[in-house]
Amino acid sequence: MQIAITGGGGFLASMLVRRLLDQGVAGRAVTRIVAIDLAPCPVADPRVQSIVSDICDADALARAIAPDTDAIVHLAAVVSGQAEADFDLGMRVNVDATRLLLERARALGTRPRVVFTSSVAAFGGPLPERVADDTRALPQSSYGVQKVIGELLVGDYTRKGYIDGITVRVPTISVRPGAPNKAASSFASGIIREPLAGIEAVCPVSTEMRMWLQSPDRAIDNLVHALGLDGELLGCDRTVNLPGLSVSVGAMIQALREAAGQEAAARIRYERDPAIERIVASWPNDFTAERALKLGFVADRDYLSIVRAHMARSGLAAQAIGTPRQ
């Protein structure tokens, strides 16, 4: 199986590449991965080829998505905070490049599987306490609007028989490894990751604020599941709200305290940022995700285990200062 991944230089793509090489997709071995991004894919493996390019470049995209490409995972995006600050850049990358990608996939004539990642930012405005599978998308950020446009196109390209597409609306990922980014939700990883690394972190929102979260490990589980899923099971709605955990920022910090002690938690400075707070507050923080669970997508058990998994991955488990409770 040959897979193209956009945004292949990012942390999620690296984890996905490793998992695909190790475990394949639904029993099929992955023999080749082409990763296209502004940065090369950091996974060193003869089966991995990096194309270092803007995904807005149709020629580069055509090299990444070749006639023998079986599936495409479209992760590349201008993130929420940046798409809000630079509307035109968001439209160019999140809408125009997604269209280029879909057109390229269509031109293959092989109806490849396309997995597109959307977001909780698809939702906004007045929301039910828990977002249901048929809750309408009413995005209140440019990022959300651009993602929903991608969802609609993936749905229509699939309906027309040009591709075999699935959109997964991914919860906010926490704890992302790596550096802070321009996503409005960047703090949802930063307030755990930075204190654990001995660095001060800023919490820009109220600790009462709840978020809909997923660990990187479960996100990878779900992307691989989407790659192997029978598309027919999705019927006329190719967009799936992934399962996740509804956790308040206060509870996230409490989990950090439990896993790594008060010393770590004390590295968080509280400084509210109205711009970030407004965007994040517009997102839903709880979902039923019934359809996704029925389709075999998975959620994390609890947030404490997410923090511990991050510590284990970062070689921090031994340094834990607190008294872990079971």
Place this chain on the structure above:
Amino acid sequence: MQIAITGGGGFLASMLVRRLLDQGVAGRAVTRIVAIDLAPCPVADPRVQSIVSDICDADALARAIAPDTDAIVHLAAVVSGQAEADFDLGMRVNVDATRLLLERARALGTRPRVVFTSSVAAFGGPLPERVADDTRALPQSSYGVQKVIGELLVGDYTRKGYIDGITVRVPTISVRPGAPNKAASSFASGIIREPLAGIEAVCPVSTEMRMWLQSPDRAIDNLVHALGLDGELLGCDRTVNLPGLSVSVGAMIQALREAAGQEAAARIRYERDPAIERIVASWPNDFTAERALKLGFVADRDYLSIVRAHMARSGLAAQAIGTPRQ
């Protein structure tokens, strides 16, 4: 008040132009209308200027939408049947040209009112018996997908302060004057208009099929209302499901029989077309439209009065053969 109208050569635009010149918008006189379309606006009035151009032409669009343009009514579109038959044309006109228009409106820097016409085709898939104001858009046609993309952009351009936009989801218009077009719903006018003109018409769907209808007169009432409406009243959702009538095709034909006699109704030939039936059946046929009614948008009284209004407009009232019941 100066208004630009795309699709200005069409029947709805002509009616709108006449109404705007006669009655203005919310007490303001309309001093100038620029109509841009492939055909010139047939209204002969010194206040009306036609620009004969594809709306995909950015230069022509920039001439139509000038710094002194107060409002834009965006009616031009590739209709449902054609957008399904020619995907690329639909994307180019319904998505790309809508973006050009929004960019041009944004470039003015005056935050003009933009009224965008969407459609019942925004909906599809499993639907409640009556579409509510918060029912999700899950379009099952390329036309519907392209219209929802336009809705999302109008919403985001408004949220960003680039325009002051309102999208109205217009019911299927019946009875359209003029000739049949490539809309899947074209028959919803044809089965009334053609028999009244002594011409045979084809009914391509089951007479059981229900549709969500609005007369051209009420559609114009609603477009003018949208032009003058205080946008703040719409909150974070700039898309409104217009009120209409839920009528079965059989009841439409019965109204024709009542208004013009069995001789007229006998001019309908029944020949089902699966392609048309599939598209039309994917649209909802009943709405609550509570929000629109509260905002002052209007519906027709009943379908018989729609048929009679069409006959009156066409100078056919005197020729009515049937025995009108009150």
